[in-house]
Amino acid sequence: xxxxxxxxxxxxxxxxxxxxxxxxxxxxxxxxxxxxxxxxxxxxxxxxxxxxxxxxxxxxxxxxxxxxxxxxxxxxxxxxxxxxxxxxxxxxxxxxxxxxxxxxxxxxxxxxxxxxxxxxxxxxxxxxxxxxxxxxxxxxxxxxxxxxxxxxxxxxxxxxxxxxxxxxxxxxxxxxxxxxxxxxxxxxxxxxxxxxxxxxxxxxxxxxxxxxxxxxxxxxxxx
Numbered sequence: 756x757x758x759x760x761x762x763x764x765x766x767x768x769x770x771x772x773x774x775x776x777x778x779x780x781x782x783x784x785x786x787x788x789x790x791x792x793x794x795x796x797x798x799x800x801x802x803x804x805x806x807x808x809x810x811x812x813x814x815x816x817x818x819x820x821x822x823x824x825x826x827x828x829x830x831x832x833x834x835x836x837x838x839x840x841x842x843x844x845x846x847x848x849x850x851x852x853x854x855x856x857x858x859x860x861x862x863x864x865x866x867x868x869x870x871x872x873x874x875x876x877x878x879x880x881x882x883x884x885x886x887x888x889x890x891x892x893x894x895x896x897x898x899x900x901x902x903x904x905x906x907x908x909x910x911x912x913x914x915x916x917x918x919x920x921x922x923x924x925x926x927x928x929x930x931x932x933x934x935x936x937x938x939x940x941x942x943x944x945x946x947x948x949x950x951x952x953x954x955x956x957x958x959x960x961x962x963x964x965x966x967x968x969x970x971x972x973x974x975x976x977x978x
Contacts, residue, residue: 757853761819763845766803766810767828769835775802778811778831785827797823813843821845825862825871832866841866 769778782800789796797820803810813824824843831837842863849856858877865872924931 757849757851757856759853759856760817760848760850761797761821761845762815762817762848763798763819763821763824763843764812764814765824765843767813767831767843768810768841769831769837771809774835774837775809775811777835781831781834782827785823785830789823794820794823796820798827800827819845821860821862825864828864828866829869832864832869838867840864840872 767778769775779800779802782796786796797818798813798815801812801814802808803812813827821843824845828841840863842861844861845859847856847858860874860876862874863872864870921931921935925935
């Protein structure tokens with residue numbers, strides 16, 4: 756038999772050592788409230804080390820309930836006057852390799868307004884992304900996306916490499932600057948933007964570099 760778990764380990768900032776003790780008292784009250792509803796509280800709460808710190812440690816090593824964390828955090832926010840944004844993550848795990856045994860999620864709360872701002876569930880996120888129709892790719896995207904996937908590069912890494920490539924081209928062939936200016940001037944064309952057909956400066960520059968790498972005719976940046 757497979758055993759399914761929900762695990763998390765998070766710090767909940769309550770502002771002061773006094774609020775930590777108050778929050779621990781609220782934890783006991785919350786546990787009694789859940790018991791009256793026929794539920795067992797789905798996490799443990801302890802004062803964070805070192806003693807006297809302003810954070811509460813909330814954790815579960817097996818049977819956690821993220822909904823209980825949300826309720827408790829909003830309870831503390833209302834009772835203790837907490838402000839600002841706070842969020843946490845959790846993981847669904849299984850002691851056997853079941854296809855439905857792994858996942859997770861995240862939640863962001865506005866403590867000052869005592870409400871949820873946003874949330875994410877890994878299973879639904881993947882399903883939603885797979886259901887979206889794939890947008891047509893430009894020449895640059897057709898080159899860059901496989902690089903991101905196969906090399907494990909981030910978009911920032913690829914952008915950095917492309918900028919370095921442009922610098923090297925300019926150093927070797929000063930006339931490259933003129934061609935790059937043409938791309939940027941076209942990207943800033945107000946008429947194209949008003950018609951909804953303009954491209955951003957970055958898109959135009961990357962299109963030019965990517966097309967040159969692909970050997971597309973008419974895109975050589977050299978004079």
